[in-house]
Amino acid sequence: MSTRSTVPPRDLTTSLPTGPVRAGRAAADEAAAVVAGAPADLFRRLLADQESEAALLTARQVLHGFLEETHAGDAAPTGADAEARPTSADAAPTGADAEAIAAYVLAARARIAPAVAALTRAEAGPEVRDAVLRQRAPLALLGACWLDTVSQAATQPAVIVNELFGHHFALTGEGTWDKGATARHRRALAEQGVHLPDVAAASFLDDAAARPLTALHGAFRLALSRLPASFLPEVVGVHYAVHALGVDDLLIGTEPVLPEEAVRELLASYLRLAADSPTGAEDVRRLLAAVRLVVRLEEEHTALLTELAAWHSGLSLDARVAAIVAKHAPLAGRQHRAVRLGDRRLSEWLDDEEMDLAAFMAEFRASRQMRASRDGGCRFLKAIKFGGPMFGIFDEREAATFTAWAEAIAAGEPADPHFPPNTAGDEAACRWARALGRARCADEVAEEGELIAEGAALGHRELLHRLVNHERFPGILPVARAHAEDRLADAELLFTHGAGGRLTDASWFDYTPDALMARVERIYWDKLVNPYRPLTEIPDRDEVIFGQSTFALGSLIDGTWAYRIGNVGRRHRPGDGMLFSIYADEMGRGDIAKNHITLINQVLASMDILLPHIRDEEFLDQRDLPDELYGFSLHQLSLALFPDSLYEEILGYNLGIEMFGLGEMRLHEIQKLRRHGLDIAYEEAHLSIDNFSAGHARQSADIIVAHLDAVRRDGGEDAVQRAWRRVWRGYASFAYFVEHALVKQALKDEAARPAAPARDAEVSERAPGDSVELVL
Template identity: 55%
Template sequence: MIDPTTSLPPGPLECGPAAAAQAAALVAGPPGALYRVLLVEQESEAALVAARRVLAAFLPDGAGLDRDRVLAELADARAAIATAAARLRAASAETLAAVLRERAPLALIEGCWLDAVSQPATQPAVIVNRLLAERLEILGHGVAEHTLAQRRRRLLDDHGVLLPGLTSPDFLAGARARPLTAVTGAFYLALSRLPATFLPEVVGAHCAFRALGTDTGLSGMNGPGYDPAPLLSEYLALTERAPTGPADRARLLAAIQLVVGLERAHVAMLAELAGWHESLSLDDRMALIVARHAPYAGRQHDNVQISGVALRDLLAGPDFDAAALVHRLRSASQLRPSPSGGCRFTRAIRFGGPMFGIFDEVEARTITRWASAVASGDEPRATLAPCTAGDDEAAAWRRALVAAAPGDVVVAEPAVLDERRFLYRLVNVERFPGVLAAARTRVERVLAQAEALFELGAAGRYTDATWFDYSPVALRRRMDTIYWTKLVEPFRPLTDIPPRDEVINNQKRFALGNLVDGACTHRIGATGRDRPGDAALFAIYADEMGRGDVAKNHITLIHQALASMDIQLPHLRAREFLTQTELPDLGYPYATYQLSLALFPDSHYEEILGYHLGLEMFGLGELRLHEVQKLRHHRMDTAYESVHLSIDNVSAGHSRQAADLIVDHLDHVGRAAGPAAVEPAWRRVWRGYASFALFVEPRLARRLLAGRGAP
């Protein structure tokens, strides 16, 4: 049952005209805007199309590359970057802070290319599970404080580099990111949007980036660093058995070589930036501070004059010159030394002064040093030659982005889809990003229908979606009531086992839903998201996928169970699945809804939490116990059914964890947005639970939704 897939079948990317136009504008625009869209808009058709264009601009075809030579280049680059990083660490504290600040947009997205590598289109491939295990490690094995991004944040804080959140509109401005930083980050983020389509490139980029260890070197952390050999060896061994093996190896090597070049160029840019920073005079540093804060100077400065000229006039207009303003400040009364020490300007930025908190610690120290130098009679030296580090390389990449025209992008109006084609496109969303609009419509329609269960949900056989006012105690009480009264207490061992064919037909009813097991949470915890429960929720998903062990992967287990019934299916992503005849059509709406909901982990986060609670609890009790009994009687595989009875338990397993995540999330909402925000957030959580109940309570759903349309 081992899946040796090393790449997915090629195919065109089909998108709508509006998304194609938006993507073209994005790649032709500022690199910072492209970086931000690729990071933030993971639910956007245009972002997926833009990602395809970015990858077309960056990725060579890899033809003729020699494995040993490319791996030797990787080893040489690793040594060179370690040496360069050591030199940068030896710079002054202010220069090192400037370097770390510039590197932050790349350091904080390390591993982004693994965000969605584990998905219905790729599971349960061996290499995907290896990458899943590495992503789980990057996410701190489910502990938010241990994630790589949080550890990097603490390092930045230690160096006085305080940045907005990664998804904040002000993040790149706060990082003072140069064009080369933004355009390099855009490549890594583009790879994160299409990891199934570019699986060989993901393996190569991951191994190269982590092996080079640029950010580990800049942090000064000791240790052997990341060894790419095991993952590379495993992937290369798999390609030896794959019909696409030669092409996959070429793509892998091209990605390694590209990342080596990108990281070398970025480290060279950091070195140039450090040299420029070290050459700055105190006047230059002061001019940079003035330039950074000038756009925010408001009307509170209307009455301030600098050497007889209104400050608002000096700051206004397109001809504003920060160096000239600093030169004028030197003779201003605000810099005149006072008998008690310091001057009016430095007193103003201290605690209790009118400008306290305007400048960060590094800026405040620079201002104090500069004022002291002025008082001691230092000659002015404000030349402020502009920093151009990395600009030539960035300009070359921008030209490549504008020129990129991938031949596999097809512009077409959205198709009318039946359930089978809808499922096919949802699984292959990287090739059919236009399906996002239909998926959102489906999600909104089902959620609206599900609220009908708020009144009569108690009549459910396995669920109770009746509305109740939220409190942590009330949620856990409802969960315990469902568990005991609907899932456990009704259980009685079967005394009459149905015939084999009847058992198999019943398994077929649920098989399609089982084949998307865990899909509702596979996109949770994407780079830049810092919700308190993201890492833990992704860790639950990783459990479902065996935490990297293919033998424990639930998709492997369901195929194993089906094989014991002599049922062989094409992969969900395969076109052949469109015409499979083993599984009944009645299972498609449940699968397409879950796959649709999974595509909106930001805008429907609360609904996913509620749906996930229902999903985890459904793995317990009478229904599952009866299936185990029937399968065992007919000597069919029970592993898939049995594992849910243990892993989903309500004492400490996934069901309890799902409830705890809801409690933690709503507590966070209350503290961040106030108590009034909890009730609407809870309503969204509970309609997510109700949407799960809608599908597993068909009799109740038909009765409640008569005349409203099927889900």
């Protein structure tokens, strides 16, 4: 019988359902405090924390602050916010016309380009150019971070999300980070003498000398990266406008990975979708607001860079030295207790948070350290040269500035006591800080205990709904964490009993790379491939459809376990690029026809099963998928929300699920589906892409070995064994949901065992598989 393929309706989503955001009071208070704090701390928190309720609420407040200010800007500002602000010379478009939007943005680019060109000219001077490039680096090196998690269970397989993910895949070098746009920008900066640590480094903003406005602009981009499903129209608007303006490529001198024509095509695609959407008018309004906001922000940041360049150019030699002193003073004081400057110890000067810089410079200029010696040098210059006690503290350019200053002093040039403060961008930063402070991070708040109790009492359907829509339900994160930890703990049962699995073997073994590969190969041959025999009897159609329905819920969130791996600031672990590439393959690399969520919907449609989207309220009432199998998907969704603290567990889970696509089970399903003329595309895709030769199954084992090799280099063998236990409990947690009969029998066996003596309590610290009882 020929295989019947029924194509399900395309997902034409242009925005996700909205609803009130209810959050914990403590988390809301924490978010408000972060937003009210220093812009640099806000930037760092949004970059570093992708696992907490407070971080999601912080992101929401930041986005509301920027966007509400943009909407308010449509009316005449009043009061303190009536200050001058960058305005476009061209009227912003008001309709869903891609060409009109492009004309507006490209007109802004034409205004910005000459100002950027002036900053890159040779006559600007190397110090000015260095300062400008450093100042722009926090934005350039965030890349298109708003695309990091735009592809997720709540958004796939929407047409526009697949197009966005295709762009994301290209911008990130197709999983090879060094080929991506951000890496290109970093290399170009390095070629021009600007060397900065990773964006996640604690010193990154300090080394970039980031102004408050730069940190706030970066915080907006990072906030959008945390809530892309909730702000999908804004993601499209920001994506088009940032790439069409191309400020980073103009300034740094790189070629764009995505030309304007490519992002305009995506913009036009979105507008066509919106034209047929019931929420289309509102979605277009939101997109246009985002475009206007980006134009304003990029004009604003170009003005900051211009102001910064003018400040640097206007500095006297004394003022340039003063700026260097101010930069190093916080870390220098305690190293100079024996040195005196005027009537004070140098350490007293430098430890003073309110140091009078003018008074210090006057004393420093007149000090014996700067007095010319017979050989034409001075004590200070000798101290900072090779062999001196201060060698390596100042970079080459700073040392050259000190040398020129010493020569000027020796030549008798008078001091310039004027040290103008650097206030570049501060007026705009104050406006944004006020706007963010006025915004709200949640519609209603409750006590944490109430939210946790409420979450713990949820049925599986409602819990799944909130986990999929976690951006709208930030209070579900503590519940998800507890759920993941409980399932991982449960799964350790298989460390002792796992050898009897039909498709897996989660029994404990001591890790070495060879031992892992040997175990994986045994599972592949002994449990997945060699047992295969073609079915001699095929179940009837209804039974086959029911069997497929038991897998379908997990398939509808295919790849979710890895969707948050490789976000900006997290591309340093050896396996991140490979794991991101695995996720990209699951999503068809942006090709919606190859997207595995599309394929499973296609299979279900061939069975006349048309489900509401898993994110929608209507899915709570679906009757085609059985209730008792929600646990597998709940565990996967919970794991996915903790890509940092449960990273090793995700690696192990990934190995389990990628091997599951091989061998007997898939081949039997293909045989049954084909017999009844049902679609086999999903099964065939996994049988091919997960192959053990070079596909996902092999890659998953390689990722674990690479990760543990890195752990060994950083922390030694003990650290490897701790990490390995976590990896293997991740694998066991997959097996726990696959091996129903084995788990049932193991629980019976454990219940029948006599209680372990109290003296064996220390067993929980020992490696499972030892001859002693395992405490479960």
